[in-house]
Amino acid sequence: MVITKSKLVLGATAVTLSTIAVTSLGIHSRGQALNNSPKELIDEVWQVVQRQYVDGTFNQVDWQAVRKEYLSKSYSSKKEAYKSIREMLKKLDDPYTRFMDPDEFKNMQVDTSGELTGIGITISQDEKTKQLVVIAPIEDTPAFKAGILSKDEILKIDGKSTQGMDTNQAVSLIRGTAGTKVKLTIRRSGQTKDFEITRARIEIHPVKYSQKTSPAGNLGYIRLNQFSANAGKEMQQAIKDLETKKVVGYVLDLRGNPGGLLFSSVEIARMWLDKGTIVSTIDRQGEQEREVANGRALTDKPMVVLVDKGSASASEILSGALQDNKRATLVGTQTFGKGLVQSVRPLEDGSGLAVTIAKYHTPSGKDINKHGIDPDIKVELTDAQKQDLWLRERDKLATLEDPQFAKAVEVLGKQITAKGTTTTSAEKN
Template identity: 90%
Template sequence: MVITKSRLVLGATAVTLSTIAVTSLGIHSRGQALFKASPKETVDEVWQIVNRQYVDGTFNQVDWQAVRKEYLNKSYSNQQEAYKSIREMLKKLGDPYTRFMDPEEFKNMQVDTSGELTGIGITISQDEKTKQLVVIAPIEDTPAFKAGILAKDIILKINNKSTQGMDTNQAVSLIRGEPNTKVTLTIQRNGAIKQFNITRARIEIHPVRYSQKQSPAGNIGYIRLNQFSANAGKEMQNAIKDLESKKVAGYVLDLRGNPGGLLFSSVEIARMWLDKGTIVSTIDRQGEQEREVANGRALTNKPLVILVDKGSASASEILSGALKDNKRAVLVGTQTFGKGLVQSVRPLDDGSGLAVTIAKYHTPSGKDINKHGIDPDVKVDLTDAQRQDLWLHERDKLATMADPQYAKGVEILGKQIAAKGITSAEKN
């Protein structure tokens, strides 16, 4: 199975408001169409891509040949009519992550190398069973994050418009807007209804933040990874090298609330921690596997604890699953989100775009985490209220001993450091 790595994204980040482009960094649109495609040609182009690449060879038990005949027998007077039919056609697959983007939506999906984005900073998906729009995670320090949006929140209304029957593209169009304008989200959380008035903003995302910390476990490195964007690997490499130069005895890697991103980024970062072993396997509809493995170039072999929660999705699950299964790290926190689908994003000839689910992935132990997620080795629950207080109102306590998940991680890390016999001199 030959896959262009730069075009490979993960299902959990199928739609990201203000960060949709982060999932597709490295995808280059054709700019202008190679020729002016007719509406019917665009419909057939989408059908052909799905026919060749879609992960489910039964097409959700749908006669895909009959679908082609049905939609090519229609008359289309303009592209907008074709776009409507394409969306109807794709709905038959029952997969919210295979989606069509008109030229404007596709253009908005592109992001330049600066990583500067405009929006509110949440990643969303559509629940495959209920069809409700669900927040995967807010991006740290964005308007949605500061407003108090949480992972697993259900979006009931956008600017008082019901989201019932609404797909993710429609939701993106309603939530997106100019900086300093407002959008109102009506959220359902644990049965309660809440309303959030959020001001859109221009957002600059730095995927990695790190620091050297003195702790009961000794001198340790703390690294927070917010997004698996194209530059995350380089920033992670710089963080590890700097902390290694400071002679840290071990690491806490914080993936809480990280909604994922690019597959190649998760593999690249896994290789920095793992010297040997399988990282992930992707399986297409023929059952063909492509395995990504460590390359013997790990930057450190020091003890590692990873913090995860229900907002850790897709690429976060690949990284944490790889390091857990290879017994390279201990996972602390709560069950992860549970998205194990891989997409390819394709520009179409008329300037529109298509994201199509082409594979599912398994962790090194062969586990399919889709819809379940990864269970931590050590469970440390936080209530929504605790998490909101910690991440919003008392940020100075985050990644300190007043942070229950971090504190447990440090406790476990201390035991690992002691077991490896790292001397006090090495801790200093």
């Protein structure tokens, strides 16, 4: 997703399968006017990579020689130039640095309305196998309701093999008019299954919250589905409302949250953290930028964060920051493990380019892209349990019949008791 405020994109949320209206985005084109010829487009792409790409060795490729090779060719059409640009970028062996023709680029663009048309999944390409995989379905969308899960491998789209297919090509096949259907052939735990999904117009509400009566006391439960542009505002309202209800602790649920906007994750982290580093972005020159808390936390009450393998990118920034600063206990399973930052820019002919420009580290220096975030307390769910909780018996989600939530309540109970004891002792002194 495009990060319109800081002009950055997180690699894990590589492509959301939806058609999204256009607003302004990205880094503007080079200052000089381009004549819009095929060679000038190729050179523009080459120049962007030359200036910004995270790996200064360009995957051990002689990037100057690449420029000479592709500018020495003759091109009779933009289509030929597009093909050469894709060939050129493949030399970097980075699925997140990619060229998008004008139609593909429209699928990346973000509208402030928050309305999407599609099936509601976020996909990526496995860096080792090159297989298309689902990062996570967006809650309450057609893909979610059909039973698509995080880490599902997409083998076919309407019968067409995805072998050798990049995310842009997959989007072109999966997206379509609301009401039409698309068939995905999925491999999960070694078994193959077909899912026929009807496309729809989707309105995303990133934050849902409620107060929960539990053995640990009156708790605030906040489910964050996605780090969209308005997620911070909704999170702030949720915390303030729950504070008026005198909750004694919080469960923040990031399960299945595929990420989104970098500035949104930082904004929300500051609502929970009063001090400390939130995230560091590392470019090829070393540390580029460090985001820190600003002393404006909305609460200091005990907190547990729920994570799983569908928690990616911005979710990993937030959970990593809260864990490393000892602000929250993480319960669940290892997160997705995608920590690349991209710059997304429009090109002169309406096409676009996404370039990996940095990776991000947690406050303690963990490289999320290599491993993800390990929870403090591991609680696994089987695929059958996930299907029951998230689809068949949603009323059990975030109740004591939800094993991960139940563990969160247990942990909070101990923390609340300990904090109460400490407070009482301090008052006696």
